[in-house]
Amino acid sequence: EAGVAQSPRYKIIEKRQSVAFWCNPISGHATLYWYQQILGQGPKLLIQFQNNGVVDDSQLPKDRFSAERLKGVDSTLKIQPAKLEDSAVYLCASSSGGAGGVEQYFGPGTRLTVT
Amino acid sequence: AQSVTQLDSQVPVFEEAPVELRCNYSSSVSVYLFWYVQYPNQGLQLLLKYLSGSTLVKGINGFEAEFNKSQTSFHLRKPSVHISDTAEYFCAVSDWQGAQKLVFGQGTRLTINP
Helix, strand or coil: CCCCEEECCEEEECCCCCEEEEEECCCCCCEEEEEEECCCCCCEEEEEEECCEEEECCCCCCCCEEEECHHHCCEEEEECCCCHHHCEEEEEEEECCCCCCCCCEECCCEEEEEC | CCEEEECCCEEEEECCCCEEECEEEECCCCEEEEEEEECCCCCEEEEEEECCCCCEEECHHHCEEEEECCCCEEEEEECCCCHHHCEEEEEEEEECCCCCCCEECCCEEEEEEC
């Protein structure tokens, strides 16, 4: 079974530029998550999708971050414009959803550096 | 809302020695508890989880954790560590209801010295 795929793995941009990250979850997984992991901290949930719909985006900075999940499969996270404090690893995870306590499977992440 | 505190940011141990990584959580509702491991330049991998039942949970790679409701703790242990256990370890909680999102601690870096 293929794992969660993310691209690119690394990205360096200047502040005020825009950037997009792509995630392909495990086949059949209904729930998809985007996390932000700042150096030295644990991951923080940005947004959670259940199929096409948003379940939780309470911690997504909506003035600059946006995310979509077309057709309930792949997802894209965009930042526009980027700030220095957006430098972090962006992790995508997926799960089969359903009952509580289900395991989330993580991709390798995209390391973003904003200069 | 839930929160997680990992009491040690770094834990150095010698190879074949036992180790305990400490985790305390705060929640007004019942929770599920998890330990994830992150190897360098990789995503997170589930080590073990507590959902219900026996408070002693066994996971992969010889790790185990014990849920203590009265002390709101979920400490991770391994009786004998190996060089390959060098990684960052994250404790996380999710509630029983709602979106069941994971709330992570800040992580503990485990360094194994030969």
